[in-house]
Each structure stands twice: as structure tokens, then as C-alpha cells.
Amino acid sequence: MRRSKAIPAIAVMAGAALMLTACGGSGGGDQGNGSNGGGLAGAAVAKGESGDTYTAPKVSDIGPVTVSTDKPFTAYNNATADANQSYNTFALIQVLARPFIPDGNNKVLLNKDVMDSVDVTSTNPQTITWKIKKGVTWSDGAPWNCKDFYLTYLADSGLAMKPDGKTAYFNAASTTGYSQISSAKCQDDQTMVTTFSTPFADYKSLFGFSDDLLPAHILEKQTGVSDITQVTPQSSADVLTKVSDFWNTGWKGFKADLAPASGPYMIKDWAQGSSITLVRNPKWAGNPGGPSQITLKAIPDSNAQVQALQNNEEQVLSSAQPDSNAATTLQGLGSSGITYGANAGLNFEHLDLQLKRPIFQDIAVRKAFGECINRNELVDKLIKQVQPDAKPFNSLLFFPGSPGYADNYSDKLTASADTAKKTLTDDGWALGPDGIMAKNGQKLSFKISHTDIPRRKQTVALIQSECKAAGIDVQDDTDPNFLDKRVSDGDYDVALFAWSVPPFHSSSVATYHTGQGQNWNGISDKTADDAFDQAVKQTDPAAAVPFYQAADKALSETYSTFPLFQPPNMWAYTGDIDRAYFQSYFGALWNANEWQKPNS
Incomplete structure (x- = not known):
């Protein structure tokens, strides 16, 4: 579960689920008003989803968009125990690609922009084969491949222990699922094969769902390790120390040369404690997103968020910690072209x-x-x-x-x-x-x-x-x-x-x-x-x-x-956006690449 300034367990929940947010939560469903003729329920379905898969749709350029949320982004590596929190995920959902993504109803979809397939290739022992799409790269041009998956396994398995036998080298927020992997091998650059010592039904929660699929080539360069796949939980203390030290601390905050993107957007700028700005990733494997730039601003007071929306200083408001007075104000702005929504998330x-x-x-x-x-x-x-x-x-x-x-x-x-x-x-x-x-x-x-x-x-x-x-x-x-x-x-x-x-x-x-x-x-x-x-x-x-x-x-x-x-969760948006929806785990930006002008 993840702290929601506002981390994963086994069964996919039908109809509801445990991010520190899932299917509309309890009671009543969505509350909403405004000019969105399609309704808020329709906005929970991604435009690019088809059956159990997702492909980013072709959309038009709508220019820059500003979005508000409660608290600021703090770390590119959101998988460490001391950094893991919702407000990092709210930005990273568009920055870091992952094999599976959920829609607004928490239906888990295979990301076909970056994956060919994820299959159970054996049940005894349970073996999952992850086939990565050829040609997928990071924004710096390096391949997005099996090495990145292997680094995630190495860091999140909790198996690399210090000489005392009690302390893990990697300060992982969660080892669930990864700790059950008895073998993680790169069959080739596009294929990761994971074998489990005991069955793990929630394998779709691994490798990226919690922002943990990070650039192995950056870590290799920073640590002098030539091939991360040759580092194992049993490697020497000096090797594990330098690898884990960088993974634990090297990706705090944001440094442009250390934090490339694999998703539709890349981080352009970060104002600590205030905002993070995303622009389109020119190396993104899928169709370009609608907004040319997304600025995610931290405004702790949701009443101030409402004021910014009314002043058109932002086009989308999103709050995981809403104030009742702010909600009352938003509920009265439908005639001004502002659409309001609220639901109980996971x-x-x-x-x-x-x-x-x-x-x-x-x-x-x-x-x-x-x-x-x-x-x-x-x-x-x-x-x-x-x-x-x-x-x-x-x-x-x-x-x-x-x-x-x-x-x-x-x-x-x-x-x-x-x-x-x-x-x-x-x-x-x-x-x-x-x-x-x-x-x-x-x-x-x-x-x-x-x-x-x-x-x-x-x-x-x-x-x-x-x-x-x-x-x-x-x-x-x-x-x-x-x-x-x-x-x-x-x-x-x-x-x-x-x-x-x-x-x-x-x-x-x-x-x-x-x-x-x-x-x-x-x-x-x-x-x-x-x-x-x-x-x-x-x-x-x-x-x-x-x-x-x-x-x-x-x-x-x-x-x-x-x-x-x-x-x-509470959100609202102006008439400059066709539809928005607060996804319970990934926030308002979960489908920001799909945003368009109304009737475009």
C-alpha cells in the first residue's frame, strides 16, 4: 500500500480493491454535475482500452494544461520505503511505462504500447514470461528492456542481505511477490522469465505497477557495473553496496540526467515543494499525448484549488483530501462549464x-x-x-x-x-x-x-x-x-x-x-x-x-x-478538457495523454 499524503498482497479484487483507491469504492458510486454529456461513469473507461488491453489512442494537440493536487512530488524512485507515496505516483503514471495499467474502474489492462504479452507459461512451478515489445526506449535513447525488469527484481525481492543476515541492502517499500521469485532470468533483451517458489496470483502487480520499473542503464553508469543482470542477491558486499546505495538514494527528487522517461511524458522541470512539469517524450513508443505540457501544482488548500480553477489558472483540479466547503463551491459551478466529480476510492x-x-x-x-x-x-x-x-x-x-x-x-x-x-x-x-x-x-x-x-x-x-x-x-x-x-x-x-x-x-x-x-x-x-x-x-x-x-x-x-x-476523491475540470476522472490509485493524470478539447 502507499501512503496518500493522502504499497501490493494476492487476489485481484472483483468490483473493488485495496494505493493507498479501486472500483468506485463503497456506497453510491460517483457524485457529479456539470456539462459532461458522457457522464462521469463513461470517463472511467479509457479511450484506448479494448477488452483486456490498452493502446494509447491518436489524439490532437491541445496545448499546455495545468492540474492541481494536494501535495508535491518528491522522488523519481517511488519504490523506496522512505519515499513511497501517492503524490509521486500521480506524476509518474505518465512518466514511467509499466506492463499493466488500470482504467478508472480498476480494470487491469495489458499495456500493448510496450508489451507483446505476459503469460503464465507453467503452473508447476508457476512461471510467468514477460515479452517486451521491440523498439521501446527511454527518453535518452537507451533500450527499455529486460535489464530494467531484472533491476526491479533485484531491488524489490528483499533477498540481498547484508552480512548481519537481518538487514536488506535495498530499502524497498514492499517485497511482496518479488520475494517469492526463485529465478528471474533475461532469456533475451525482450524476454524476462520469472519462476516462483510458491504461487503468486497477483503477478500483474509486479514490474511497474508501483512505479518500480527504473532505468538500469543509469544505475550501471553511476555505479560502474557493466551488466546488472550479473549482479545477484549473493554477489559480493562491495558490489551490492554500491548498487543499493544508488538505488536507495540516487533517485531522490529529480535530476534530468538521471531520470529519463519511458512513458508518454518526460519530466522537464521540478520546483521542489511546489510543482512538476511534464512534456511529451519524443522517444515514446506509442501515440503522442494530447497536452503538449502538463504542470502538476501542489496546492494543499482545496479551496485555493477551486479559486485557481475559477480563475482558469488551472484546467483540472484533483484532491485526495477534499474540503467540504470546496466541494460545495464546485457543486454550484456547473452553469459555468465546470464539471465536478467525487467518489470513494480505494x-x-x-x-x-x-x-x-x-x-x-x-x-x-x-x-x-x-x-x-x-x-x-x-x-x-x-x-x-x-x-x-x-x-x-x-x-x-x-x-x-x-x-x-x-x-x-x-x-x-x-x-x-x-x-x-x-x-x-x-x-x-x-x-x-x-x-x-x-x-x-x-x-x-x-x-x-x-x-x-x-x-x-x-x-x-x-x-x-x-x-x-x-x-x-x-x-x-x-x-x-x-x-x-x-x-x-x-x-x-x-x-x-x-x-x-x-x-x-x-x-x-x-x-x-x-x-x-x-x-x-x-x-x-x-x-x-x-x-x-x-x-x-x-x-x-x-x-x-x-x-x-x-x-x-x-x-x-x-x-x-x-x-x-x-x-x-474529488476532481473538477473546465470546458477546456473533454473529460477527466480521478483514478483511485494513479490520480487524475492516469489518462492525461488522452485529454482533448470538447468535441474535437
């Missing part, structure tokens, strides 16, 4: 309790904190104006309407200050003269850390009031850069952010399995681990569901992470 806002903190090693404290949170109040005051049918979210692994969804949290997050008080007093906590619980000289006080998105500050304010009645002192810790490093370092008492989830259940393994790359708050539960281990071995997606259900329930009983609600 992402969910949640609270992670840092289990390294002594105060949260007391399960009574964790229980009481959950019991005092009123999620209905949060939804009513913060979400329903954007999505009227929104409800509290009650799972970590499943979305409402998908097979396997069960409510594991309504009996734990009960919105009862009295129940929370009793839980604490039964555990030896006592109410002090200041109205705050204390035990053994320690007050029950901690901070909730989050970014500067206005709705998150409002969330904390409501929780502060709700839990104060239970004698719990909650402090607000607003840090605009919280998701850049602190969250992945585990530097918090409680973290408030959203997970955005790709359409593969296996994404949850990296987050909730003991010792995995995105398990930042230290959750460890043997029942959940065992269930995950069984789930990822299933070849039938339906057979995996009971194991994921067992993991989901076991995790809820640790009282270590609390799902709050699905923050709706």
Missing part, C-alpha cells in the same frame, strides 16, 4: 499507534483511545458534504461491497467516553484534578502527527474534544513534511494519514506483516502473519479471501491501527 484515513512508545504498550490505553473516538461525528462534519452516503470504515484489507468485507471495528471504536473511562480505571488509571488520567506519575497525553491538510487538523480537533471527556489529553502535531520521512521512521505517537491501495489484496502484506517494509508502527501478530503467509500462496483469488479475512480480524484485536473513513 483509500482510507486511519490512525496508527506507535507501539514502540511505552504508553501504547499498555493495551488498555489503546482500547480506551479507540473507544472515545466518534467516527460518525468525523464523517458527518468532514466528509458527507463531499460524499453524502459516506460511513465509518471498518476494515484494513477489504472495502465495502467486495467479497470478504466484514465489520471488525464498530465494536471497538464505540464513541463512548464513559466506556473509555472504565477501561482506564479498571487498568489502574485515575482522573487527576486537571481532568486528565494518570498512572504511576504519568499523565495520559500523546500527540497525533499529520500533514498540513486542513481536514486533518479538523479531524484532530474533533478527536481532542471527544477524548478529553474520557480523560485523555490529545495534542496536535501538524508537520507539513510529516509524510516525507517522519512517518517511515516511526517518529510519532499517533500518525494520521491515508493508505492508498492498488487493486491487489497482497498490498497489505508490506504494511501489516511483522518486519515488513511499511510496518512503521511495529504491529506484530502471529495469527495475522500466518494468515498472510497462507494467502499469498493461493492461486485462486477466492481461496485467498478467508486467509485475508482472518488476518484482518486478528489485526483489529491488536488495537494498533484504527480505520476512520474513506476520504472521497
